[in-house]
Amino acid sequence: MDLWISTSNPRKQIRLSMLSTAAGLFLASYFISFNSPDRNTMAGFLLGMLLLVIGAAGFMVCSRQKVVVDPNSRLITIEEINRFGTRKRTISFSDVVEVNIGYLGKKSNFVSWYYLVLKLEDGEQYPLFTPGRFFEGGSDISTVEGWRQRLKLYLNY
Numbered sequence: 001m002d003l004w005i006s007t008s009n010p011r012k013q014i015r016l017s018m019l020s021t022a023a024g025l026f027l028a029s030y031f032i033s034f035n036s037p038d039r040n041t042m043a044g045f046l047l048g049m050l051l052l053v054i055g056a057a058g059f060m061v062c063s064r065q066k067v068v069v070d071p072n073s074r075l076i077t078i079e080e081i082n083r084f085g086t087r088k089r090t091i092s093f094s095d096v097v098e099v100n101i102g103y104l105g106k107k108s109n110f111v112s113w114y115y116l117v118l119k120l121e122d123g124e125q126y127p128l129f130t131p132g133r134f135f136e137g138g139s140d141i142s143t144v145e146g147w148r149q150r151l152k153l154y155l156n157y
Helices: 010-032 039-060 141-155
Strands: 004-007 063-070 075-082 085-092 096-106 111-120 125-128
Touching: 010 039, 010 063, 096 141, 111 141
Parallel strands: none
Antiparallel strands: 004 063, 063 075, 075 085, 096 111, 111 125
């Protein structure tokens, strides 16, 4: 079987952070200029500040995640590279007890992300292809089900 390598898209993370920062700056600067602050003005200003902080924090913690499933060495390697360094985790195929699909979002507002959840031998549940990392196809349940079937095939190889 072939090596399965999947990489997240940090550009989408950066775009989302920049959008949040820009919206925060706009709201904060727009609502601070009012002379008579009432509750609505203060709420608009505070919302702007909150978006600004979330955007700035999102930009600082933006990272690239690389998942490598190697059927020959029977290892899953997750490498995360961010501004503060690199973190690496290796999971042996023999440690994986079950592979499930996790869900984050709300169907009513059409925001949904799916990801794989590895249940490990020690009881830990490890998320793979996590939401917010923008792995291609993470918002499509059929794609993620394909990932699950492929990983189960690799684990049983």
